[in-house]
Amino acid sequence: MSQQRTEIQTLGEFGLIDRLSRNFSLHQPTSVKGIGDDAAVIDIGAEYLVVSTDLLLEGIHFDLAFTPLHHLGHKSVSVNVSDIAAMNGKAEQVVVSIALSNRFSVEAVEALYDGIRAACEQYGVDLVGGDTSASHSGLLISVTVLGRVAKDKVAYRSGAKPNDIICVTGDLGASYIGLQVLEREKEVFMTNPEMQPSLEKYSYPVGRQLKPVARMDIVHELADMGIVPTAMIDVSDGLASDLFHIGKQSNVGARLFEDKIPIDQAVYETSALEFKIDPMTCALNGGEDYELLFTISPQDFEKIKNHPDIHMIGYVHDKPGEFVLVSKQGTVVPLQAQGWNHFRAQA
Ligand code: ADP
């Protein structure tokens, strides 16, 4: 029998998940939603339990040359809580597993856990367990988060309808620029250790990269405004890639307006001048913003139109696969999604 060998890069992260999961089906009546959304949804009676997990690996997801362990601990909880927010749920517990090489001292691990505790306090979640192991290759952090959502409030990626309004919270692209700044300063430091990095000018993008905040506040505000998003996802891979997930799973297309996409002034100032990157590319393809991207029914427009931190950036239409951006000049260009692909990044 000839053994076929397919390189993982040919499938990419999402292609690999699709391929691995295609032979699994759900048998338990309590398994409401399995693979394919920001969190799994489990029927626990009066409400749904929502569960999500994320793995952070040294050298792939973070670089300890410029990531303080406190921030890393905080971020590892935030990125998980963000996936619960993306289901319109409230996070309640986390389980944290770590693997450590002997490079790490007890004090270093305590710094990591100080960050985990700060995030737990910020989001009101409890650390309820985990696992600890030795590692030959640096630090690994795996966080699983559990949350709850009322059955009539859950927001999947699959519920967007033609004419729905596409909304995004906060601003986009800064985290990616923060990472570029950190990587540049690391290079400078490696070639000349006397040089101390001056990051003050970049505090906003660097903060967005090192210590993102899950938008649990928006979940509460949507509830207060009486809005249930028709679809929702958190922006972890970049606006374009994450919008594609909504579009694909909802069997719809989307039209975005460039002038509506929220980008912080710091991104404009730094991306084009210092890195020769178009700020819009950072917003569309940068990722790690951990903002919420969601669609609402047009009837909810009045409720949301004056919210200072929710931006209406486009609308859903009925042509699946057609995702376009209307530029500031009025030209219509197809949206490109690069997104994060750790297998590509490694290659
Ligand atoms: P997110 O970016 O929101 O964390 P991912 O892109 O990591 O989501 O994952 C997409 C979906 O695939 C999720 O439902 C996740 O649980 C599932 N998934 C990812 N990796 C695996 C795996 N190795 N086995 C089973 N399911 C997976």
Ligand code: MG
């Ligand atoms: Mg997500």
